[in-house]
Amino acid sequence: MIWNNEFETLPPEALEALQLKRLKNIVEKVYATVPFYRKRFNEYGITPDDIKSLSDLQKLPFTTKQDLRDNYPFGMFAVPKEQVVRIHASSGTTGKPTVVGYTKRDIEHWAELMARTFSAAGVKKGDVLQNAYGYGLFTGGLGAHYGAELLGASVIPISGGNSKKQIMIMKDFGTTAISCTPSYALSLYEVAQEEGIDLKDLPVKVGVFGAEPWTDSMRKEIEDKWDIDAVDIYGLSEVIGPGVAFECLEAKKGMHINEDHFIVEIIDPETGEVKPFGEEGEIVFTTITKEAIPIIRYRTRDITRLIKEPCRCGRTFARMEKVTGRTDDMMIIRGVNVFPSQIESILMETKGTLSHYQLVVDRVNNLDTLEVWVEVGEEFFSDEIKVLQQFSKSLERNIKDIIGVTAKVKLVEPKTLERSQGKAQRVIDKRK
Structure with missing residues (x-):
């Protein structure tokens, strides 16, 4: 179901006109109110008057996560702090967190985008959404919460963790939709099995995962x-948080980008050059409606591809394919670029492996090594050692043939690897 037909089905010409108008406004705003952008634009010899077409966006400098950290905590804000009604921050694995703020209007826009997201997934008024994204400084929980409420669904703000209680609530409250990370959804399945509950018997009909x-x-x-x-x-x-792009239930083929709020580009991650539609590269976003922290040409480090072909759901926004990896999550093993998702695809397509795995990278005698730890069914451990050895060797050959890197596969029993209540930690790089 389309939540906002007026904008989600805009003809290309009307969308481009809207984007250009909003882009000009946002460039003028950051130049006038954010010292970081004014200084950076001046270094590039650019003023707001130079933005006359959407293609002129390429003249503007990129923004990176480091830029946000360098301006911690409030150096990127474009409005006085008294206009900021919400402050979130990403956890960040190194250094200071990145801080983001929202005005009242930003919160309203965010709720609108998440209402579109849930509506596209088939969630509607009267549904019961169990929101297992984390609440707090993380943007996921509250972003999803406000959108589902705007839609008219009943929201259970359970946040992440406490898996046994999650299952109990799901059963007792009649949950019809769940939102969480996909790895946590698989962890919940295991807990339900331990509790003797078949999730197929519950009224849950859709999961919104990211x-x-x-x-x-x-x-x-x-x-x-x-x-x-x-x-x-x-x-x-x-x-903005969740709500940048979403899949529709009708097609499940690429995520519709909310292009009335964000301008999207695909660039070569090495050169920064903009690539044509359809080519894979790093996805870059410019916000054109945000008030508290507008951001220009933000380098996400996420690798994907854009789809321009019309979708059968009727939405006209461009779509992005599933992210295949990140330029900063990419592992370089003996000169070979390896993304965790490449190995996951091999494991998931192999009968007998379970969904939990971990990649351990190390350096031995100045040479990179890669170990793939993967859980397999209990039945494997009742077989002869020879069977396990043959299975692991077969996986090693597949990884070598498909990705071009030598890996040692270690098969472990179910529930051996640590479970995540949020984002799964797939890579342990001991070289660092």
């Missing part, structure tokens, strides 16, 4: 185990 890359193989596993539709969503705290 916050980490996941493959179509993992989607199929979730859908089979839960007997639900699983749809993908995409967002970044620096851009």
Whole structure:
């Protein structure tokens, strides 16, 4: 179901005119109110008057996560702090967190975008949404919460963790939709099994999953185990949070980018050159409606591809494919570029492996090594050692043939690897 037909089905000419108008306004605003952007624009010899067409966006400098950290905490704000009604911050694995703020209007826009997201997933007024994204400084929980309420759904703000209680609430409250990370959805399935509850007997019909890359193989596993539709969503705290892009239930083929709020580009991650539609590269966003922290040409480090072909759902926004990896999550193993999602695809397509895995990278005698730890079914450990050895060697050959890197596969029993209540930690790089 389309939530906002007026904007989600805009003809291309009308959308481009709206984007240009909003782009000019936002460039003028950051030049006037954000010292960082004024200084950076001046270094590039650019003024707001130079933006006369959408293609002129390419003249503007990129913004990176480091820029936000360098201006911690409020140096990127474009409005006085008394106009900021909400402050979030990303956890950040190193250094200071990135801080983002929202005006009242920003919160309203955010709720609108998440209402579109849930509506596209088939959630409607009267549904009961169990929101297991984390609340607090993380943008996921509250972003999803406000959107579902605007839609008219009943929201259970359970946040992440406490899995046994999650299952109990799901059963007792009649949950019809769930939102969380895909890896946590698989963890909940295991807990339900331990509790003797078959998730297929519950009224849950759809899962809205995001916050980490996941493959179509993992989607199929979730859908089979839960007997639900699983749809993908995409967002970044620096851009707005969840609600940047979403899949529709009708197609499940690429995520519709809310182009009335964000201008999207695909660039070559090495050169920064803009690539044509359809080519894979790093996705870059410019916010054109945000008030508290507008952001110009934000480098996400996420690798994907844009789809321009019309979608059968009727939305006219461009779509982005599932993120295949990140330029900063990319591992370089003996000169070979490797993304965790590539190995996940191989594991998920191999009968006998379970959905939980971990990649351990190390350096031995000045040479990079890669170990793939993957859980397999209990039945494997009742077989002869020879069977396990043959299976691991087969996986090693597949990884070598498909990705071009030598890996040592270690098969472990179910529930051996640590479970995540949020984003799964897939890579342990001991070289660092």
